[in-house]
Amino acid sequence: MNEGPLSIAVPKGRILKALAPLFSRAGLDVGPLVADDRRLVRDDAAGRLRYVFLKPDDVPTYVEYGAVDLGIAGRDTLLEKKADLYTPLDLGIGRCRLAVAGPRGKRAPDVPRVATKYPRVTAEFFAKKGIQAEVIPVSGSVELAPLVGLSDLIVDVVETGKTLEENDLEVIETVAEVSTMLIANRAAYKLRAAEIRPLCEAIGKAVAESAPA
Ligand SMILES: Nc1ncnc2c1ncn2[C@@H]1O[C@H](COP(=O)(O)OP(=O)(O)OP(=O)(O)O)[C@@H](O)[C@H]1O
Numbered sequence: 233m234n235e236g237p238l239s240i241a242v243p244k245g246r247i248l249k250a251l252a253p254l255f256s257r258a259g260l261d262v263g264p265l266v267a268d269d270r271r272l273v274r275d276d277a278a279g280r281l282r283y284v285f286l287k288p289d290d291v292p293t294y295v296e297y298g299a300v301d302l303g304i305a306g307r308d309t310l311l312e313k314k315a316d317l318y319t320p321l322d323l324g325i326g327r328c329r330l331a332v333a334g335p336r337g338k339r340a341p342d343v344p345r346v347a348t349k350y351p352r353v354t355a356e357f358f359a360k361k362g363i364q365a366e367v368i369p370v371s372g373s374v375e376l377a378p379l380v381g382l383s384d385l386i387v388d389v390v391e392t393g394k395t396l397e398e399n400d401l402e403v404i405e406t407v408a409e410v411s412t413m414l415i416a417n418r419a420a421y422k423l424r425a426a427e428i429r430p431l432c433e434a435i436g437k438a439v440a441e442s443a444p445a
């Protein structure tokens with residue numbers, strides 16, 4: 233872990249699109265990040281930074297185990313995975329919230345069935361409220377569950393609210409505010425501090441510059 237380029241796990245998909253301009257403003261070589269090919273491991277031209285491409289949900293696992301030094305993950309994923317990590321920087325991208333939602337104008341039963349990609353967060357949220365919910369794990373298109381009677385409620389990510397709106401659902405309660413975080417393996421954060429600190433500073437500056445006044 234302490235030799236070769238510093239590695240960073242980046243999620244494929246929507247976050248990558250917002251990440252590349254941010255990293256570019258931080259002075260990083262984003263050529264390998266935006267290259268349209270199928271390689272899962274890509275080094276920058278200087279051989280200092282190694283991008284590793286993963287599914288968003290797997291990023292905390294690779295970083296916690298030290299297979300990769302740093303990573304990019306949503307607060308939602310971090311809450312669900314509960315990995316033992318450092319979270320040195322909020323990148324201010326991928327802003328959305330985790331929310332409980334249900335069919336517009338319809339009251340949920342006292343013991344609701346709740347479909348979600350976030351079973352742990354959901355179970356904890358309802359338990360804290362003293363509600364005995366039945367959590368039903370699903371892996372996508374969560375908004376479908378109440379439409380076809382799989383569940384009474386859902387817990388999912390809401391950004392514009394368009395997906396809920398178009399499926400006759402409404403937000404009932406916010407569970408957590410979400411944005412994308414830079415995460416670090418605990419050992420790497422100490423052992424490679426000389427490389428990680430200046431990188432965090434450069435990215436932190438780019439984040440501050442892009443924050444709304
Ligand atoms: N609508 C959204 N707006 C802003 N951020 C979002 C939104 N949906 C998800 N996110 C954030 O992006 C992260 C990755 O989203 P998601 O798991 O949906 O991946 P994806 O980009 O759709 O790729 P895939 O589902 O194909 O793996 C989430 O963990 C969350 O932090």
Ligand SMILES: O=P(O)(O)OC[C@H]1O[C@H](OP(=O)(O)OP(=O)(O)O)[C@H](O)[C@@H]1O
Binds near residue numbers: 374
């Ligand atoms: O409030 P909105 O702006 O409509 O965004 C919220 C939607 O975005 C995500 O879905 P995504 O498109 O990633 O599909 P998925 O269900 O496969 O994750 C999320 O799961 C919601 O469905």
